Amino acid sequence: MTHDFGPFLLLSEKDNVLVARANAAEGDRVTLETGPVQLTRAIPMAHKIARHDIACGAPILKYGMPIGVATEAIHAGAHVHVHNIRSAYTATHMLQDADGLSAGVSL
Numbered sequence: 001m002t003h004d005f006g007p008f009l010l011l012s013e014k015d016n017v018l019v020a021r022a023n024a025a026e027g028d029r030v031t032l033e034t035g036p037v038q039l040t041r042a043i044p045m046a047h048k049i050a051r052h053d054i055a056c057g058a059p060i061l062k063y064g065m066p067i068g069v070a071t072e073a074i075h076a077g078a079h080v081h082v083h084n085i086r087s088a089y090t091a092t093h094m095l096q097d098a099d100g101l102s103a104g105v106s107l
């Protein structure tokens with residue numbers, strides 16, 4: 001089954017995130033399986049958005065594999081990044097930016 005998510009790619013049917021294949025601007029509309037959503041922030045290329053609502057504590061699936069766990073409820077179309085997930089690879093550590101500080105996202 002294929003879907004056209006505009007500037008976003010679905011890498012595996014199991015995934016609950018879509019990956020930006022190009023920069024997407026704040027305000028852009030993306031049609032998900034559940035209907036259209038409007039991006040509330042700019043999404044840089046290679047970053048993720050929620051394919052559908054993701055509950056706090058739910059695994060984040062990319063390439064059909066868990067890459068992290070949601071640290072808060074994430075609404076469909078919202079940016080999925082280090083501000084709302086923790087790594088599934090380093091369960092005792094929070095992801096950090098290159099400067100070693102707890103990752104905050106500012107675009």
